[in-house]
Amino acid sequence: xxxxxxxxxxxxxxxxxxxxxxxxxxxxxxxxxxxxxxxxxxxxxxxxxxxxxxxxxxxxxxxxxxxxxxxxxxxxxxxxxxxxxxxxxxxxxxxxxxxxxxxxxxxxxxxxxxxxxxxxxxxxxxxxxxxxxxxxxxxxxxxxxxxxxxxxxxxxxxxxxxxxxxxxxxxxxxxxxxxxxxxxxxxxxxxxxxxxxxxxxxxxxxxxxxxxxxxxxxxxxxxxxxxxxxxxxxxxxxxxxxxxxxxxxxxxxxxxxxxxxxxxxxxxxxxxxxxxxxxxxxxxxxxxxxxxxxxxxxxxxxxxxxxxxxxxxxxxxxxxxxxxxxxxxxxxxxxxxxxxxxxxxxxxxxxxxxxxxxxxxxxxxxxxxxxxxxxxxxxxxxxxxxxxxxxxxxxxxxxxxxxxxxxxxxxxxxxxxxxxxxxxxxxxxxxxxxxxxxxxxxxxxxxxxxxxxxxxxxxxxxxxxxxxxxxxxxxxxxxxxxxxxxxxxxxxxxxxxxxxxxxxxxxxxxxxxxxxxxxxxxxxxxxx
Numbered sequence: 001x002x003x004x005x006x007x008x009x010x011x012x013x014x015x016x017x018x019x020x021x022x023x024x025x026x027x028x029x030x031x032x033x034x035x036x037x038x039x040x041x042x043x044x045x046x047x048x049x050x051x052x053x054x055x056x057x058x059x060x061x062x063x064x065x066x067x068x069x070x071x072x073x074x075x076x077x078x079x080x081x082x083x084x085x086x087x088x089x090x091x092x093x094x095x096x097x098x099x100x101x102x103x104x105x106x107x108x109x110x111x112x113x114x115x116x117x118x119x120x121x122x123x124x125x126x127x128x129x130x131x132x133x134x135x136x137x138x139x140x141x142x143x144x145x146x147x148x149x150x151x152x153x154x155x156x157x158x159x160x161x162x163x164x165x166x167x168x169x170x171x172x173x174x175x176x177x178x179x180x181x182x183x184x185x186x187x188x189x190x191x192x193x194x195x196x197x198x199x200x201x202x203x204x205x206x207x208x209x210x211x212x213x214x215x216x217x218x219x220x221x222x223x224x225x226x227x228x229x230x231x232x233x234x235x236x237x238x239x240x241x242x243x244x245x246x247x248x249x250x251x252x253x254x255x256x257x258x259x260x261x262x263x264x265x266x267x268x269x270x271x272x273x274x275x276x277x278x279x280x281x282x283x284x285x286x287x288x289x290x291x292x293x294x295x296x297x298x299x300x301x302x303x304x305x306x307x308x309x310x311x312x313x314x315x316x317x318x319x320x321x322x323x324x325x326x327x328x329x330x331x332x333x334x335x336x337x338x339x340x341x342x343x344x345x346x347x348x349x350x351x352x353x354x355x356x357x358x359x360x361x362x363x364x365x366x367x368x369x370x371x372x373x374x375x376x377x378x379x380x381x382x383x384x385x386x387x388x389x390x391x392x393x394x395x396x397x398x399x400x401x402x403x404x405x406x407x408x409x410x411x412x413x414x415x416x417x418x419x420x421x422x423x424x425x426x427x428x429x430x431x432x433x434x435x436x437x438x439x440x441x442x443x444x445x446x447x448x449x450x451x452x453x454x455x456x457x458x459x460x461x462x463x464x465x466x467x468x469x470x471x472x473x474x475x476x477x478x479x480x481x482x483x484x485x486x487x488x489x490x491x492x493x494x495x496x497x498x499x500x501x502x503x504x505x506x507x508x509x510x511x512x513x514x515x516x517x518x519x520x521x522x523x524x525x526x527x528x
Contacts, residue, residue, distance in 0.1 A: 051139045052149040055132045059125040059156050060221075063282045064296040067118025069404055071301055072111045074317050075100040076167060076508065077476035082495045084474060087318035087377055088305055097316075103499040105508055107528050113511035115167065119160045120174070126157035127177050151209035155223050155231070158202035159280075162235055165195040166480055169507040169525055173198060185518045189510075196239055203232040213257050220274045221283035221403075226252045230279045230407045233415045238484050242422040249416035252279065258409040260439040265337045265358055268383040268405070270390055279407040286394050286401035295400025299384040303399055304340070305377070310364050312386065312397045318377050319474060322495045327470050331448045334440050338473045340382035359388055381474050410436050410471050418464050426455040433464060436471055503527055 062068060078084045079100045086093065086101040099105040105112060130153050132139075133146050141149075157175075164171045170189035175198070178184055190198075206228035214222045229251040236245035252258065262275040274281060284295040303313020319339050328335045341355040342363045355363045386399040394401065413432045421429035434451055441449040452463055468481060482488040489502040499505075504527025515522045 050145040050149055051141050052129065052133055052145070055129040056149050056152050059122065059129050059153055060283075062118075062122040062125050063156075063404075064284060065118055065121060066297055067114045068122060069118075069282060070297045071316075072115040072118070073476070074298075074301055075111065076115055077479055078317050078474060080505075081479035081482065082491055082497070083320055083323045083469070083478045084317050084381075085320050086316060087302075087380075088315040092314070093316070101497075103497060103505050104501070104528070105505075107509040107512040107515070107524060109509075109511075110513075112508050113513050115508070116164075116511050116514060119164050119167075122160040123157050123174060124177075126153040126160070127175065129153040131177050147209040148211065151206040151228075152223055154202040155206040155210070155228050158199045158206070158235075159231060161195055161199050161202075162231065165192050165199070166238070166483075167508050168510060170510075170523075171195065172522070185514075186521055188521050189523065196235065199235055200232065203228050203235065207232065207251075212255065216274055221281055223280065224257070226255050226257050227280045227407070229255075230412050233412060233419075234407070237415050237419060238480070240422075240484070242419045246416055246419035246423060249412050249419065252409070252412045253416060258412070260409060260413070260435060263442065264334055264440055267408070268337065269358060269385075270387050270402070273403045277409045278405065279409055279412060280405075282404035282406060284401055284403050286396065286398075288393065288395045291394055291396045292398065292400045295398075296402070296404065297398070297400060298404050299386055299399030299402040300397075302381045302384045303386070303397070304380050306364060309388075309397075313399065315377055315380065317474070318380055320495065323469075323473060324379070327466070327473070329449060329470075331444060332440065332470060333444055333448075334470055334473075337382055338470075340380040340385055342378055342380075357385055358382065359385075361388065383474055405475065408472075408475070410439075411468075411475075411477070414464065414468050414471065418461075418468070421457060421460050421464060424457065426457065426460055429460055429464065430455070433460075433467060436467060440471070501527060 075086070075097065079086050079097075080103075086097050090098075096109050096111050099109055100111075130150050133141075133149050133153075161171075161173075170191055172184070172187035173190040173195060174184055174187055206223070207225055210223060210225045210228055212225050214224060229248045233245050233248035233252070236242075236248055258279060259276045262272055262277045266272045267275060267277050282296060284298075286292065286295045300313040302317045303315070304310050305313060305315025324339060337358065340357060340363065343355050343365050357363060384399065384402060386397075386402060390401065391397050391399075413435050417429045417432040417436075420426075420432065430452060437449045437451070452460070454460055454463070465481070465485065469478060472478070479488075482491050483506045488506060489500055492500040504525070507525050509528040510522055510524050515524065
C-alpha cells in the first residue's frame with residue numbers, strides 16, 4: 001500500500017468519523033475507535049503453526065474490527081428483524097439507527113458505508129495473505145502449510161462475501177490486490193449468482209485443505225473443516241440447494257467434533273466460550289492492564305443501559321415484544337437465557353417481582369416513566385450479559401472480552417433438519433429437530449417442549465422455522481431466514497415494521513459514498 005493511498009484512506013476515514021460523530025446521537029460512540037491489532041505472537045493463539053501466521057493472523061484480527069462485528073453488524077442483522085428493536089431511548093443513535101429499525105435505510109446513511117468498509121477490509125486482508133503465500137520468496141514452507149493457510153484465508157474471504165451478498169445483493173468481486181489500490185473503485189458489481197459461485201468455490205477449497213480440528217488449548221477459534229462445511233451448508237440453504245445443504249451439514253454432524261452437551265444456559269457466558277457447541281466463534285480477551293485493545297465492542301453495545309453497577313452498555317438490540325409473547329412454547333427455558341427481565345415497579349397493578357440474571361443477581365427496577373429514574377427498557381439481551389466476577393477482575397463493565405458466536409452446532413443441526421424436510425425426508429428432519437429440543441428441555445418439568453411427531457411437510461416446515469427462531473434468537477440469523485423463506489414482508493409488517501418493502505428492503509442500499517468514488521461504476525439497488 002503506497003503512502004499516497006494510506007493518506008487518502010486516512011482522510012476518507014476521518015471524514016467518515018466526523019460524519020458519524022455528528023449524527024450518532026450517543027455520547028458513547030466516542031468509545032468506538034478501532035482497537036489495536038494483535039501481533040503474531042498473541043492473536044488469537046500463539047504462533048508456531050506456520051511461517052505465514054503474521055499474515056493470516058491479520059485476517060483473523062479483522063473479525064474484531066468495529067466496522068465488521070459491532071454496532072453496524074448488529075443493526076443490519078438483528079434490529080432489522082422481528083426479533084429485536086433498536087432499544088435505548090428514541091433519540092439515541094438518531095435517524096441513522098432508526099432507519100435500520102423502521103426502514104428504509106437511506107443510501108447516505110454513513111453506517112451502511114462502515115459495514116461495507118469493514119467487510120472489504122477483511123477481504124483485503126485475506127487477499128494479502130493469499131498473495132504472500134503465493135509470491136513471498138523469503139518464506140520457505142511445505143505445500144501442505146501453504147494450502148492450509150490459503151484455505152483459512154479463503155474461508156474468511158467467503159464469510160465476508162457471504163455477508164456482503166446478503167446485505168447488498170450486487171457487490172464488486174475483488175479476489176486480488178491491485179498495484180494501484182484506487183483501481184478497486186473501478187470494479188463493477190457482480191450479480192448474486194456469480195458471487196455465490198465464488199463463495200462456494202472458496203469454501204470447497206477450505207473444506208479440502210483445512211484440518212479436521214485444532215488443539216483448542218493452543219489454537220482456540222481457528223477455522224477447521226467443520227467451520228467451512230457449516231458455512232457452506234448455510235450458503236447452500238440460502239440458495240435452496242437442499243441436497244447440498246443437507247450433505248454439508250451432515251459432514252459437520254458426522255465429523256465427531258461437535259455436540260450439544262453444553263447446557264443452553266452455559267453456552268453464552270464466558271464459561272461457555274469455545275465449547276463443543278462452537279463452530280465459528282470470534283475470539284476476544286481483556287485484562288486489567290489491557291481492557292479493550294485485544295477485545296471487541298460487541299457486548300457493550302447490547303449491555304444494560306443503567307447506572308452504577310448496571311451501567312453495562314448502550315442498551316441497543318433489545319428483544320422485541322413479539323419475540324417475548326409469540327415465539328416461545330410454554331415454559332421453554334431458552335427464553336430466560338435470551339431475555340434479561342428487569343424487576344417491575346408495580347406497573348399495571350403488578351406486584352413487585354424480583355428477576356435474576358444467570359449469575360443470580362437481582363435486576364433493577366423498570367418503569368415506563370423515564371423520569372422515575374428507572375431503566376428505560378423492560379428487558380435486555382441476556383445472551384451477552386457478562387459475568388460480574390469477570391467485570392471485577394478486568395475492572396471494567398465494557399464486556400470487550402466476550403467472544404461472538406457466529407455459528408453454533410445447533411444451527412447446523414437445524415439446517416440439516418430444514419433441508420431434510422424440504423427433500424421429503426421427514427424422519428431425518430424429526431430426528432435432528434428432537435436433538436435440539438431434547439437439549440433445551442433438560443431439567444424441566446414433564447410435558448415441556450413435547451416431542452414433535454408430525455410428518456406433514458408444511459406443518460413440519462413451520463415447526464422447524466419456529467425452532468430456529470427460539471434456539472437462535474438474537475444471534476443474527478432471523479432477518480436472513482425471513483428473506484430466504486420469502487416471508488419477510490408479511491412477518492415484519494405484522495409486528496409494526498410497516499415501512500418494510502419486499503422490493504427494496506431485503507437488501508441495504510449501496511453506500512452513496514461508494515457510488516461517488518466509483519464515478520458511476522456502481523449502480524444503486526432498486527427502490528432507493
